[in-house]
Amino acid sequence: MNYSKFIEQYANHPHYKAPTGNQLHAKSWQTEAPLRMLLNNLDADVAEDPSKLVVYGGNGQAARNPEALKKIIECLLKLEDDQSLLVQSGKAVGIIPTHPQAPRVLIANSNLVPEWANWEHFNELKERGLMMYGQMTAGSWIYIGSQGILQGTYETFVACGQKHFQGDLKHKLVVTGGLGGMGGAQPLAATLAGATFLGVDKDPVRIKKRLDTRYIDKMTYSYEEARDWALDAKEKGEAISIGLVGDIGDVLEKLLADNVIPEILTDQTSAHDPINGYVPNGYSLEEADQLRVEDSKTYKAKSLKSMARHVGFMLEMQKRGSITFDYGNNLREFARQGGEANAFDFPGFVPAYIRPLFCEGKGPFRWAALSGDPEDIYTTDQALMEAFPENHHLINWLKQARERVAFQGLPCRICWLGLGERKKAGLIFNELVRTGKVKAPIVIGRDHLDCGSVASPNRETEGMLDGSDAVSDWTLLNLMGNTSGGATWVSFHHGGGVGMGYSQHAGMVVLADGTERAEKCLERVLHIDPAMGVIRHADAGYNLAQEKSDEFGLTL
Amino acid sequence: MNYSKFIEQYANHPHYKAPTGNQLHAKSWQTEAPLRMLLNNLDADVAEDPSKLVVYGGNGQAARNPEALKKIIECLLKLEDDQSLLVQSGKAVGIIPTHPQAPRVLIANSNLVPEWANWEHFNELKERGLMMYGQMTAGSWIYIGSQGILQGTYETFVACGQKHFQGDLKHKLVVTGGLGGMGGAQPLAATLAGATFLGVDKDPVRIKKRLDTRYIDKMTYSYEEARDWALDAKEKGEAISIGLVGDIGDVLEKLLADNVIPEILTDQTSAHDPINGYVPNGYSLEEADQLRVEDSKTYKAKSLKSMARHVGFMLEMQKRGSITFDYGNNLREFARQGGEANAFDFPGFVPAYIRPLFCEGKGPFRWAALSGDPEDIYTTDQALMEAFPENHHLINWLKQARERVAFQGLPCRICWLGLGERKKAGLIFNELVRTGKVKAPIVIGRDHLDCGSVASPNRETEGMLDGSDAVSDWTLLNLMGNTSGGATWVSFHHGGGVGMGYSQHAGMVVLADGTERAEKCLERVLHIDPAMGVIRHADAGYNLAQEKSDEFGLTL
Ligand SMILES: NC(=O)c1ccc[n+]([C@@H]2O[C@H](COP(=O)([O-])OP(=O)(O)OC[C@H]3O[C@@H](n4cnc5c(N)ncnc54)[C@H](O)[C@@H]3O)[C@@H](O)[C@H]2O)c1
Numbered sequence A, B: 001m002n003y004s005k006f007i008e009q010y011a012n013h014p015h016y017k018a019p020t021g022n023q024l025h026a027k028s029w030q031t032e033a034p035l036r037m038l039l040n041n042l043d044a045d046v047a048e049d050p051s052k053l054v055v056y057g058g059n060g061q062a063a064r065n066p067e068a069l070k071k072i073i074e075c076l077l078k079l080e081d082d083q084s085l086l087v088q089s090g091k092a093v094g095i096i097p098t099h100p101q102a103p104r105v106l107i108a109n110s111n112l113v114p115e116w117a118n119w120e121h122f123n124e125l126k127e128r129g130l131m132m133y134g135q136m137t138a139g140s141w142i143y144i145g146s147q148g149i150l151q152g153t154y155e156t157f158v159a160c161g162q163k164h165f166q167g168d169l170k171h172k173l174v175v176t177g178g179l180g181g182m183g184g185a186q187p188l189a190a191t192l193a194g195a196t197f198l199g200v201d202k203d204p205v206r207i208k209k210r211l212d213t214r215y216i217d218k219m220t221y222s223y224e225e226a227r228d229w230a231l232d233a234k235e236k237g238e239a240i241s242i243g244l245v246g247d248i249g250d251v252l253e254k255l256l257a258d259n260v261i262p263e264i265l266t267d268q269t270s271a272h273d274p275i276n277g278y279v280p281n282g283y284s285l286e287e288a289d290q291l292r293v294e295d296s297k298t299y300k301a302k303s304l305k306s307m308a309r310h311v312g313f314m315l316e317m318q319k320r321g322s323i324t325f326d327y328g329n330n331l332r333e334f335a336r337q338g339g340e341a342n343a344f345d346f347p348g349f350v351p352a353y354i355r356p357l358f359c360e361g362k363g364p365f366r367w368a369a370l371s372g373d374p375e376d377i378y379t380t381d382q383a384l385m386e387a388f389p390e391n392h393h394l395i396n397w398l399k400q401a402r403e404r405v406a407f408q409g410l411p412c413r414i415c416w417l418g419l420g421e422r423k424k425a426g427l428i429f430n431e432l433v434r435t436g437k438v439k440a441p442i443v444i445g446r447d448h449l450d451c452g453s454v455a456s457p458n459r460e461t462e463g464m465l466d467g468s469d470a471v472s473d474w475t476l477l478n479l480m481g482n483t484s485g486g487a488t489w490v491s492f493h494h495g496g497g498v499g500m501g502y503s504q505h506a507g508m509v510v511l512a513d514g515t516e517r518a519e520k521c522l523e524r525v526l527h528i529d530p531a532m533g534v535i536r537h538a539d540a541g542y543n544l545a546q547e548k549s550d551e552f553g554l555t556l
């Protein structure tokens, strides 16, 4: 299709839609795939704010600005299978000659030399149009809406329940802050896991969005009403979710005063960004917007202080019995900076619940049907249930997901699979495409939050056994490995969920287009990628990972 | 060859030697090449301290420790052409399935998440055996001895002469500190450029090494003698070089007192590492060694203070007329930290002299003859002179190099070539191998200090036109590009010449083994690599780069 017609139809700012069907617009599926996923990231059903090209996480963008986005689209439409497009912080900067087994798109977002790797410098560069924030899957074009985080959050709540509540979250109350792009997955994840849920967000629009997608059950502006609903449901053992409009700090303060102590307490406000994310206590959304623009220094100071207060209440609840954990937004770090010296007294969710999964190379395996047809996803669901008949946890998840998860944008699915399993699944999908059992190719990707792809000492690599939390060599090897193996697009980001300075991570997406080339790429990449996780954890001294490493012949 | 026999013959710690000749030890030249270059990096004729696996730059290592080195060798001996070896800070950590057009070795050294990217944390990890410092070409196995920096230093002095002294350095005095692995190239570079040279190093062993390799002409322990020699030679217009044992700060102080003001003043002490590199004023080498171990905090404080003093004298000389520049060791930054507020009043050498070259994709193209036969290098010299008959500067350099540069380890050559030229040269070399005009394959690499491969705001990317000095997306795209193009080994490092926190950079080496596969890889990689430099500088707004970009069809 001709460029301007394509733009008119699919990328008329701020209206974005991925093409569907099995008709190509680009020259092959290898370039059609990133094109569709980029546009899917910006679909109004998927993205938090398409007008700003913001996909999720407060400021995570898919492209630097509308012109840069158009140029990327133009390049993808004409790119050949022996060329690769270079994308620097959301802007196409070059096309280089490569070969069919190399990635078609090479992406680097928000990377800064360490001494300058802070929000101040980044924002300066951003204002001058030189950078954008890529978050994890926003700038790497594999965000799939709330379902992405849903499975991870569900796994976390389930693991938490197994560790602390004999595997049963009935009659248990989960309290949390933030119901945005990622945080909005919490209510459904909690109720899927059997708990009663109370979530607090400053912004009613965010909560309404969760109502629309059936991720949350009820909403109110009244603290008292929310509290009573929650206590009532908890007593009855009802797995329902409640969204309350308010400041999370204020609500925790009131709950403490009322002696309502939730069994599980966490948070997913956009704490990772104290200026453009977290809303300081005492400010309305409008006041906050104004202060942010007029005096970002004061804003930051107030933000840090509010987080300290917020974490102070969390620590008090922890003392009174709540199982309390940080859910990956770097809240503890900024609370510490804001004056709460004990902020790190509660753990992050990874060492608490996720690390054992990482040791087996397990992580957020996800895929999307480029056809746009939900039936294609149901076909893949079915194929996986047949391929892993002994994995009841997986089968249960796939069934529940089909029933309760509304698709956003291109139909997609996520489940956590380990080393060996990912390759197996990828080859099955390629076969489904080859034999026409699905209507168009399928792309397979994952979050940057995975076993071998991220270095983030306050989140994924917190408290590593050997103290190698901050070593990011592993992340770079993951990038090089997936690039060498033949992923369809790869990315390297700085910042992500915990913000500037605090993490580095790599992404990959690989195409199942039914060809032999794809089969080879899938076989390699879906081995390399989780293998890096096992290798990294084995090297750090985890027995479980060392066993996996031996089992898969990875030990040198 | 059998592993233990190989170790005995070539890697009997601390005696290392690259195999020579055209007999394979590994399974193909694709793996024999990194094997030979790794061992060559550690050859006593090349490395500063093989017993510590230190190649250059004070602490730049080729492998983490002797066992790790052996394991790398073992892996390279058995690696297949559809496998790649993963090296994490000098230790082999895995082998992954890839394909023949992918790199055989993937290397990540010294990378840390920005918030933890400092010497303190690095040294802690190093002590626990988890990391090593890769410098630029030490940990990426393409250091080629002093010749590597010689050409760059020569280009710099020549460019400085052209800018400030009508292209003539006769009757001009160059003064500098540090005659170590890299700094030792300064005396020969200066005299090749026609100047009189006085270099100061605390360590007589280092100066003697330069005498042995004919990089320096004379040596003394007496300030007065050195001063008189220098003044005499300068007056007579003699291009001779003098090495003086002493503290550079003390010597500058005395020169100022005697009103001896050099025309050109720079420095290459190992300032980038205030603990393991720079020797504080007033300390003997032995005293420094002791303090370093016993109380590294005090050592660092003294180091910073000494650098402040040292730079204070440089600023005074600048005021009195010396053309003064930082030669890439981050001296200004540490002097600033040590209390010299005006440290950045003299420029770095890149914005002053090198950036225009970078805009044309010019950089330190280097190659080594794996045969070990100097004749092979002379053959390549000759081929280049024939290929670029109009490039008098290049021809002059190649002739002088042949006459005056002693080979260290495997014979090799370096010259600065630009976009287009590098690919041309690479294909010529592959043809020389294919037709048997040279006796074994040739590897082509470069320093990480190149036009498109480094982000280093105090050195290579200082003062970029658009202020993007600290943006390291470019460096990562360079890595991904060269990996996708099919370099034979690739690397990503943090720190390098300016130390922890201050730079990120990518390396690549590509093999000319005379095959068609190599031809394709060379054609791609030797285009991609310098093209990234042109693209990066064009994007930053440099006209010269934008013209190049248009000329080579790189503009999107
Ligand atoms: N654990 C994980 O796996 C994971 C993954 C990705 C992102 N994250 C992090 O989780 C956080 C949330 O991500 P998101 O995409 O939902 O961000 P988002 O910006 O879409 O949503 C954040 C929400 O927090 C609300 N909020 C801000 N301050 C508040 C306050 N004081 N009281 C109540 N509500 C407040 C905002 O109104 C907004 O709705 C981010 O920090 C993100 O980096 C975690």
Ligand SMILES: NC(=O)c1ccc[n+]([C@@H]2O[C@H](COP(=O)([O-])OP(=O)(O)OC[C@H]3O[C@@H](n4cnc5c(N)ncnc54)[C@H](O)[C@@H]3O)[C@@H](O)[C@H]2O)c1
Pocket: B048, B056, B057, B058, B059, B149, B152, B177, B178, B179, B180, B181, B182, B183, B184, B200, B201, B202, B203, B206, B246, B247, B248, B249, B268, B269, B270, B271, B272, B273, B277, B278, B279, B280, B281, B327, B328, B329, B330, B449, B496, B497, B498, B499
């Ligand atoms: N400009 C470039 O292109 C470039 C390239 C690579 C490295 N470097 C940097 O240049 C510096 C030198 O590198 P190298 O490989 O020669 O390091 P090196 O450690 O081999 O040599 C440094 C020398 O400085 C001497 N020295 C230290 N303190 C001194 C003092 N107070 N007075 C006199 N001499 C002193 C040491 O005795 C040693 O011989 C490093 O900081 C390195 O990172 C620059």
